[in-house]
Amino acid sequence: MLNNKIKTQASCADDYDSESISVESARQKILGKISPISTTETRTLHQSLNRVLAQDIVSNINVPGHTNSAMDGYALSGDELPDAIPCQYEVIGTAFAGKPFKEPCNAGQCVRIMTGAAMPAGSDTVVMQEHSEKISDTKIRLAAGHRKGQNVRQAGEDIAAGSIVLKKGHYVQAADLGVIASIGIAEISVFQQPRIAFFSTGDELRSIGETLDIGDIYDSNRYSLHGMLSQLNVEIIDLGVVRDKQKDLREAFETASSKADLVITTGGVSVGEADFVKGIVEEMGKIHIWKIAMKPGRPVTFGELDEAVFFGLPGNPVSVMTTFHQFVLPAIQQLSGQGARAALTFEVFSDSELRKRPGRFECQRGILSRNETGQLTVCATGKQGSGILTSMSLANCFILLDENCNGIGVGDLVTVQPFDTYL
Ligand code: AMP
Ligand code: MG
Secondary structure, three states: OOOOOOOOOOOOOOOOOOEOOOHHHHHHHHHHHOOOOOOOOEEEEEHHHOOOOOOOOOOOOOOOOOOEEOOOOOEEEEEHOOOOOEEEEEEEEEEEEOEEOOOOEEEEEEEEEOOOOOOOOOEEEEHHHHEEEEEEEEEEEEEEOOOOOOOOEEEOEEEOOOOOOOOOOOOOOOHHHHHHHHOOOOOOEEEEEOOEEEEEOOOOOOOOOOOOOOOOEEHHHHHHHHHHOOOOOOOOEEEEEOOOOOOHHHHHHHHHHOOOOOOEEOOOOOOOOOHHHHHHHHHHHHHHHHOOOOEEOOOOOEEOOOOOOEEEEEEOOHHHHHHHHHHHHHHHHOOOHHOOOOOOOEEEEOOEEEEEOOOEHHHHHHHHOOOOOEEEEEEEOOOOOOOOOOHHOOOOOEEOOOOOOEEOOOOOOEEEEEEOOOO
């Protein structure tokens, strides 16, 4: 009998591949190879959003600087509050925010006080204006039921002088700019932005404006990469399209690695006859990973070129975006000095049946929404091919299916990873 079998290699359509490593071990390996940028620069607060602190921020002052009123009302001593029956008080003056009343408040007296005004000497309690009865311009009456110390903000209750407010490595967000401003600091030391260079590879790629011959396509990867990188605080170096020619590719890699801390390419990392990327990086540097057990995006290549970290992403547009989220993003976080951060994931019920065979971790595209009862559920975007880029436009999350998962039924719990914070 004829043996009908031929010797084959695992392809991108196969689910098991002994050469692939798991998503988690790939992530660990990648992070283990990346050293954070250590060069720093001084920037004004306005220029520091989304940057990473290269110093601890220490406050020289208390915030608030003085004990002050949290309400518009009357300041008095807590020992003078009415016990059971209403009491009358003499109003001896007015304290405004920025215009303190400088005389002491004695027994039987109170001071009209506005929110944010420093508490006059002798007072430690504020009764809200709405809880007082005005008898004349200089007399009020208060009922019982107040508590000593109420409606007062203590000096240093937000930030104590001498304390560390934000630590080195902190990723500076809007609230942090406000906090640093509140302690009177105008400039801070941050790490330099990672420089990220990228180029697309492929003889079939045309730029927008060019006409398409049979088999040609417009280069979309550089645009989605540009979009994803623009949301991070990185310097973007777009090196265009490079043809599937060894010489051109080698030159592009030389330029990229001389200009950037991290180089991303798309396409040319599979086993086709025009897939030169892996070979060239092997010659010029080192490859640490070249296949990851995930779908879409198995032929992800990770390595190094001179001083730069290298990611060779697959050419298919959905694979580019998926592998960027799962691997490049944590790598950039690590490079920028903030440390890789775990993406938010949680479980919701699936509204769709999801087809999946065991063997690979899958990132299907999902739409997270609330059903009629207010519960969050997810449904698939439809066709899940790695060339269906509209599935990324429709989606607001990945549906993460682990290696062993054998398909999902309607009503099963699945893990989602949102990439949009609004529904
Ligand atoms: P490759 O990994 O080079 O074999 O490419 C896999 C698939 O992705 C092919 O169908 C390519 O035409 C497509 N592709 C590669 N690069 C791009 C790109 N920059 N934009 C859109 N599609 C691409
Ligand atoms: Mg190609």
